[in-house]
Amino acid sequence: MNPSSDDRWHWLAALREPELAARWSLGEWERVIRLARRLRLLGRLAEALASAGLLDAVPEPAARHLVGERRRARFRTRGLTWAAERVATALGDAAYPRVLLKGAAYIAQELPIGRGRLPSDLDILVPRESIADAQQRLKAAGWREPMLDDHDRRYYHEWSHEVPPMRHRDHGLELDLHHNILPPVARVKVDAALLLAAAHPLRGTAWRGWHVLGPLDQVLHSATHLFHDADLTDRVRDLADLDALLRAGAAREGDAFWPALAARARETGLTAPLALTLWLLPPWFGTPIPPSAQRAAAASGPGRLSRGWLLPALRQVLTPTEPDADPAWARRPAAALLGLRYQLTRMPLTLLVPHAWHKWRHGSDGAMKWDDAPRPMKVGDLKKRAPDRAP
Amino acid sequence: LRDVYRHFPFHPGPGWADLHVDIDRARGLRRWLRPQVVFRCDGQHPFDPFPADSPLPLVEWGANWLIGQRCNDHLLFHAGVVERDGHALILPALPGSGKSTLSAALSLRGWRLLSDEFGALDPANDRLRAVLKPVALKNESIEVIRRWAPDAPIGPLFPKTRKGTVAHLAASPDAVARRHEPALPGAVVLPRWQAGAATQWRRLAPEEVFRALAFNAFNYAVLAEDGFRAAVRIARRCPAWQLVYSELDQAAELLAGEWPAACAEADAGSTADAPPASADRPSAAGASASAAIASSPR
Secondary structure (H helix, E strand, O other), X not given: OOHHHOOOOHHHHHHOOHHHHXXXXXXXXXXXXXXXXXXXXXHHHHHHHHHOOOHHHOOXXXXXXXXXXXXXXXXXXXXXXXXXXXXXXXXXXXXXOOEEOHHHHHHHOOOHHXXXXXXXXXXXXXXXXXXXXXXXXXXXXXXXXXXXXXXXXXXXXXXXXXXXXXXXXXXXXXXXXXXXOOXXXXXXXXXXXXXXXXXXXXXXXXXXXXXXXXXXXXHHHHHHHHHOOOOOOOOHHHHHHHHHHHHHHHHHHHHHHHHHHHHHHHHHOOHHHHHHHHHHHHHHHOOOOOHXXXXXXXXXXXOHHHHHHHHHHHHHHHXXXXXXXXXXXXXXXXXXXXXXXXXXHXXXXXXXXXXXXXXXXXXXXXXXXXXXXXXXXXXXXXXXXXXXXXX | OOOOOOOOOOOOOOOOOOOOEEEEEOOHHHXXXXXXXXXXXXXXXXXXXXXOOOHHHHHHHHHHHHHHHHOOOOEEEEEEEEEEOOEEEEEEOOOOOOHHHHHHHHHXXXXXXXXXXXXXXXXXXXXXXXXXXXXXEEOHHHHHHHHHOOOOOEOOOEEEEOOEEEEEEOOOHHHHHOOOOOEEEEEEEEEEEOOOOOOEEEEOOHHHHHHHHHOOOOOHHHHHHHHHXXXXXXXXXXXXXXXEEOOHHHHHHXXXXXXXXXXXXXXXXXXXXXXXXXXXXXXXXXXXXHHHHHHOOO
């Protein structure tokens, strides 16, 4: 199951070196387009080819899909940029820093991995003591919370690292306001003040008023976001982000990058996600990680015992199913194990059991309900608009 | 599926396909209790399952949804499109317009069907591409078309779907054979079926056409400036009418009669402003067109 053992994943290298795509047959293109679209990497592939001037060299039927997906990605990116502008205005002259996270941060920094994304939410981080003020200002600007029962309200207030996601009738995306990158009740406790202290303001007029995390923290947050999530199905995009962030860091800072990254991981308590990243990436992406960095990560990452099941399970779940194939039989148990690990690392059993009991008793279809559903754009109906938000 | 796609070549093995959909029985308990069918595309299940007795509506509806989501290389008007004498007649879908019925009826009287759902305009060359699938007829339309052409190849009836009773009209051999042949936009006609109404034919101003086309398009916002410019070009070039009718015969006769003059007018218009060589490059023609629309009275 090791991705390096076969050449099914060579196409991922074309995200970085689009010249590789010049050799693909039409059959290969068909498979890549189907897979990349599902993995949310098709827009990025299109942008990579376009900036290398190679989009015109792609065979016609494949090129149409690339052009179409690039348009969709640019449309979503415009939506995100606009929402961020409006949020910045709403937060106005508030004295605390507001930090763009993940996709929004990559887009704002004009990183190659920011191009061709399909953002469906805007994630921002503010200091915990300022979150009530931020919420208030956003509400005044028309952002609405979902309708929640008391349990959910308490869940977000006490156990979560973010407030309930907000929506605005003018915007198709969700606004996630965070005060930390992991829940305060999680096994690993992150000191958000450390992250905020290393955040720096963005230059350039379009993103005035916004900060981004320090470069090392961006890597660690990307890894944490991936490996502390409930479902890792089709999350190759996140691995691709990590590959690019690590390569960029090493190119920028040279050999000093790896020890600095490891030191920052120890400082923030995020050694486990970093170790998993450094172990998992090379077979997929050929990321040039020095052996010393891997050894250092192994020393402070998950122990030999948990590594023994964790790595194979992660590889199993992260390996995308071929477009026409049924998922491998081993996927289900692997996903179930990872799901259990997710729950246990996210909150202690003393909280998890009552939470699960409540969710089971009151039923949760997983869908948030807002009291004022977003108004459809112009004449278009909701049906036409809503699917574009689906993953 | 074979019935309503009867004239399409069957495409079993390798070779390019834009869309891969798969329909299968739902597993587990659902195999036995109120069986369902599941729609799958590229390993994902974007929709809720349908009852097992209506797989065809699910395939058709699902494929349309995917086309509307994905084919952003074209500006997708929500419209029926038929062609005659090398020119396309665009029938934008407004509520109650009956564009599917009218497209189906015309396709059985000498017009070539391009689509009953998508007016797929390539903004690079301003040609309409066929998105040829069986025409989905709903409720009373099925009977109307049966009366219109008693031997029309209509597939099985699927009662009680989300949109009422649905049946599919197979595309003609000629339409299938020429499905890769694009058409020049000729005229835009906004149809409105109204019980008992006398046939009315009213000329429309370009800005009315623009609104009917752009604001009903599936991906107008996604295409942004390219979409705006393309819709403006069509609205300026194509003569347009509103057609109110209650009798299909009269409507079809009127359209056939007006067609040569409409095409001549479109040809005269198209020499005035040719599409830009590249959709990405701003063009003087597009810029003046946008100014014209912006300043036109609402």
